Amino acid sequence: MNAVQIRSAEKALSVGTWLIVGGAMLFSILTVTPLMERHSPKGWEWTAPILPLVVDAAVVIVVRLDSVLAALGGHGGRWPIALRWMTGAMTLALNVADSALKKDLVGAAVHAVAPLLLIVTAETGLAYRRAITAAQAAREAQLKAERAEREQAANERREAQERRQREEREHAALLAREQREHEALIAREQTAREEAARREERERAEARERAEREARERREQMREQQQAERERLEREAAQRRELEAREREARERREQMREQQRAERERQALLSAGPAVEKQDETRARATVRAAFDAGLPVRTAAELCGWSVGWVSTRYQEHRDTPTAVPALEGATA
Known part of the structure; x- marks a missing residue:
């Protein structure tokens, strides 16, 4: 049985218990109140429902606290047992008193059903709850033991894996050390070869640099000559453009003057x-x-x-x- 089924059983037990308690309380109040009215002093008949309410409240306290203690796996001692049986006996006596005084055995038997059912339900519910609590405790202990076994097995597997990993690391470290020594030997040989190659490359680079430097100097001289020639040509071109601009402005002014003169002549011709x-x-x-x-x-x-x-x-x-x-x-x- 899993936790959901256990909670469902506890819920069914709790709902059934409280339904029985509620019905018994209602039946007790309706049965005992007329009896108390007849046996109360004149003018105090209104106090008749108090006694059944007090007794039923004690029943509620007993049922509720017993369910809590049972769920926690505790035991209240002798006093809760005495209160439980005393309230049950009082409820039974109050319910059958009226019929017993009238010597009505059938009525007494009928009115004894609800109190007896309440007493037996309280005891049975308490026993059920204690049994459920014990079963839950046993299940939790079993689950805890299984969990401990799984953890122990996992720890053993982890330790074995750690040992294998440690051995593998040691073996890998040994191989790595041998590999490093081999690589160091190869690196030393390679370094010697590279050093010789670098010396040769350095000598060739120096020779190339000298040749490039001489070529750059020659190109620089050529660029300077070309730059001087371009500047001379640009100055001449600028002078030509300036002369052409002045000539173009002079032509435009002459053309504008001719156009104005022509327009003036036409205007004068029209007006004259x-x-x-x-x-x-x-x-x-x-x-x-x-x-x-x-x-x-x-x-x-x-x-x-x-x-x-x-x-x-x-x-x-x-x-x-x-x-x-x-x-x-x-x-x-x-x-």
Whole structure:
């Protein structure tokens, strides 16, 4: 039986015990209270339930503490036994008293069922709990012994393994020592060969360094000569670029002046043409309005020069004011 089954059995025992205790207490209170009411002084009938409650409370204490002591494997001595039997006897006497006084043997037997069941259940439950506790203790002792045996076997296996590992380490150390000695001999021979090779390599490296140094000096001289030549060519190229830039700026200024003169001539030609005899085409009219706008002429004068309405010319003037950087379209205006 495992721990889960043991806990399940203890739970079933505890639930059954308390169900019997609760039923017996309820039955005892309902049976004893009328008897106590008839035997209480007048005016004190309300105290009738106190006695059955006190006796039943003692029963609860006995059952509860006995279960705790049994679970712990303890024993309370003679007094708990005396209290258990005394409360059982009191409960039995109180339950059968009314029927016994009436000489009702059947009633006395019927009312004796619950107290007797309570007494036997308390004793049986105590015995069950002690048996379960003893079984648990025996099982724990068995498990502890098995665990000790397993630990001892594990310790023995571990010690044997440690001995094997120690022997293997000693053997490995011996082999390693022999290997190191062999490797040291080989290393000494290798070191001698490497030393000779290093000396030869060092001599060859020195010869290469001398040759490389001479080659670097020659390359450095060539680089200096090439650098001087590049600097001379760059100075000449810079002078040429500067001269070309000045010439380009002079050409651009001359071209700009020619363009301004041409635009001025075209503008003067448009303004000096006088009032238009007929309405100009839109391209020429726009050029005329632009020339008049640049010359600062009034809108009406510009309208007379191009032959278009004052409103149309006012709209063009407003466009020129909104876009002051616009270039006048004079190409073909004099055609």
